[in-house]
Amino acid sequence: MSTPTREDLLDAYAIGDRGTPRVRMNLVASLDGAVTIDGRSGGLGDEADRLAMGVLRALADVVLVGAGTIRTEGYGGVRVGREGVAWRREHGLPDQPRIAAVSSALDLPAGHPFFTEAVTRPIVVTHAASPADRRADLAAVADVLVCGDHEVDPAAMLGAFAAAGLPQVLCEGGPHLFGALLGADVVDELCLSLSPTLVGGDAGRIVRGAPEAQRRMRLVHAIPAGDLLLLRYARR
Numbered sequence: 066m067s068t069p070t071r072e073d074l075l076d077a078y079a080i081g082d083r084g085t086p087r088v089r090m091n092l093v094a095s096l097d098g099a100v101t102i103d104g105r106s107g108g109l110g111d112e113a114d115r116l117a118m119g120v121l122r123a124l125a126d127v128v129l130v131g132a133g134t135i136r137t138e139g140y141g142g143v144r145v146g147r148e149g150v151a152w153r154r155e156h157g158l159p160d161q162p163r164i165a166a167v168s169s170a171l172d173l174p175a176g177h178p179f180f181t182e183a184v185t186r187p188i189v190v191t192h193a194a195s196p197a198d199r200r201a202d203l204a205a206v207a208d209v210l211v212c213g214d215h216e217v218d219p220a221a222m223l224g225a226f227a228a229a230g231l232p233q234v235l236c237e238g239g240p241h242l243f244g245a246l247l248g249a250d251v252v253d254e255l256c257l258s259l260s261p262t263l264v265g266g267d268a269g270r271i272v273r274g275a276p277e278a279q280r281r282m283r284l285v286h287a288i289p290a291g292d293l294l295l296l297r298y299a300r301r
Contacts, residue, residue, distance in 0.1 A: 068113050068290050071148055074120040077286050078256070078297065083126075086223055086232040088251050090243055091121050092271045093258040099268035100240060105138060109260040113290030118237075121256060123149035125162045125235035127188070127226055131242035132168035140164075141178025161185050163231060166207075167217055167242055171199035180206040190222050219249035244274030254299050255282065261292035 069077070080087065093109045094100055102108040110118075122128055123145045130140060143164045145153070150160045165188035166179060173179060173189075180187055180203075189203050192213040200209050212221035226234060236246060246252050257271070282298040289295075 068116070069288055069295070071116060071120060073288075074117055074295075075124075075152065077288060077295075078117075078120055078124055080124055080233060083233060086227050086234070087253045088223065088234045088236060088246060089121065089125070089254040089256055090236050090238070090246070090252055090271075091118060091256045091258075092238055092243070093260055094271050095260050095262040095264040095268075097263050097265065098270055099262075099264035099266065100238075100271045101268045102262070102264050102266075106238070107138060109262060109264075110258060111260075111291070111293055113293050113295065114258040114260070117256070117258060117290075117295050119145060119149060121235050122162055123152055124233065126158075126231040126233040127163040127165050127235070129165045129167065129190075129234055129236040129242070131239045132166050132170070132173055133241065134237065134239035135166055135173060135177070135179050137239070139178070142182035142184065144184045159185075162235070163188055165190055165226075167191075167222070167245075169195055169216065171195050171203060173203070175202055175206045190217055190225075192217050217245070219246050219251050223251060238271070240269055240271055240273040243272040247272055247275040247280070252300065254285075254297065257296045257298070259294040259296060261294075 093106055144161055161184050163185050167190045187207040189207045190210045190212055193211050194215045203209055210225050212218050281301045283301050285297040285299050287296050
């Protein structure tokens with residue numbers, strides 16, 4: 066099967082109303098439900114998955130990721146490419162989306178590539194009980210948002226994003242952050258790359274920590290991209 070083009074995916078993932086806040090999850094999983102291989106998710110993706118990720122980032126106002134995923138996956142210098150910049154300019158958006166990290170312990174050093182290689186000023190989301198000295202240190206390299214008293218309040222975080230002109234949120238995980246967002250009932254879409262891989266082992270699922278409940282979603286599209294399948298689901 067042929068791989069969809071960037072233009073195909075821009076149409077498939079298009080956002081009709083950019084003013085209405087939206088949380089999109091973008092994750093990859095194996096056929097047997099593994100979210101990682103050798104401890105990382107990157108090995109499950111391929112060129113089509115990376116193309117879809119680039120398109121989703123181009124459509125976003127802010128890319129959100131948990132601190133654990135930043136450490137594991139080596140986030141640094143997140144940016145959209147030349148084609149994405151051109152699309153954003155054409156649609157009246159800044160050249161690059163913002164990048165935001167969620168952290169309670171604030172154990173990301175200011176010298177981490179997440180900060181030093183960022184192409185826009187990063188955002189750090191934490192809560193009032195996080196270490197005050199770490200908040201002060203990170204304020205030198207990022208905009209620090211305090212959302213919640215003893216843990217990050219997802220609704221307060223999204224409200225702060227919207228107030229800052231960043232209503233379109235693309236969350237790239239990890240599973241604990243997905244669980245927190247799902248538990249707060251703020252997830253609007255799941256964009257899942259289904260990798261043509263069987264992994265086995267003890268790898269976790271794409272979501273952890275959310276209370277068990279049946280949350281019905283509707284299929285928006287299923288796009289074959291070689292042997293990988295690009296799935297888009299929206300909440301009912």
